[in-house]
Amino acid sequence: MPGSRSSGSPKRRFAGVPEPVVESIEAHLRDRERRREDLDARARRLRRHAQGTMIQLHGGAASASDLHMLRDETRALAQYLNRGARVDASLARDAFQEASEALLLAAIVGGRRLPSPSEVGVDVESYLLGLGDVVGEVRRLTLDRLAADDLDRAEAYLELMASLYHTLMRFDTTRAIVPLKPKQDTARSLLERTRGEVVMARVGARNRPRAAPRRGTP
Numbered sequence: 001m002p003g004s005r006s007s008g009s010p011k012r013r014f015a016g017v018p019e020p021v022v023e024s025i026e027a028h029l030r031d032r033e034r035r036r037e038d039l040d041a042r043a044r045r046l047r048r049h050a051q052g053t054m055i056q057l058h059g060g061a062a063s064a065s066d067l068h069m070l071r072d073e074t075r076a077l078a079q080y081l082n083r084g085a086r087v088d089a090s091l092a093r094d095a096f097q098e099a100s101e102a103l104l105l106a107a108i109v110g111g112r113r114l115p116s117p118s119e120v121g122v123d124v125e126s127y128l129l130g131l132g133d134v135v136g137e138v139r140r141l142t143l144d145r146l147a148a149d150d151l152d153r154a155e156a157y158l159e160l161m162a163s164l165y166h167t168l169m170r171f172d173t174t175r176a177i178v179p180l181k182p183k184q185d186t187a188r189s190l191l192e193r194t195r196g197e198v199v200m201a202r203v204g205a206r207n208r209p210r211a212a213p214r215r216g217t218p
Helices: 019-058 064-109 124-147 151-169 181-207
Strands: none
Touching: 019 064, 019 124, 064 124, 124 151, 124 181, 151 181
């Protein structure tokens, strides 16, 4: 019949993905798996180092060399990401957050200016999350001073907590960029509790009976 296909015409064949392309994709995925494993190991080391540094800071045992090593390790991990692991950067977010918290705490304990994200060696998002967490560390410093009856220093730390909280509240961004809202809420709660504790300590100090002066020995 006119227009009908010939029964003897060859079947049309469609080519699949060429084998070299498949092999290159497999190699890419294997390489990414290796990078993810390496990145995860590096991030865990940095996180442990940062946590250990904060413990040392509260105990007064952190040295300048410890802090220098932490800064170097933070920058080394950031450089590793930039060299080819940026697609898996989320694996390092917690480590950068902990490192930011530790280095901010070190500046506070040392009475120094707080470093910027670039000085810490992290992205802005990790820095903000670390800034949110360091409010809790300052509360701990405040309580330590209250326990030592050092009310003046406790009030100074309380003022710093308020300053950090007000800084955090200046940033209003979507959770998809940085989940800052929970940090802001926690900082507010910690500030209110700490303020109440400092006020009660100050009232208690005012109402505390003064010790009677010693009499001279005859």
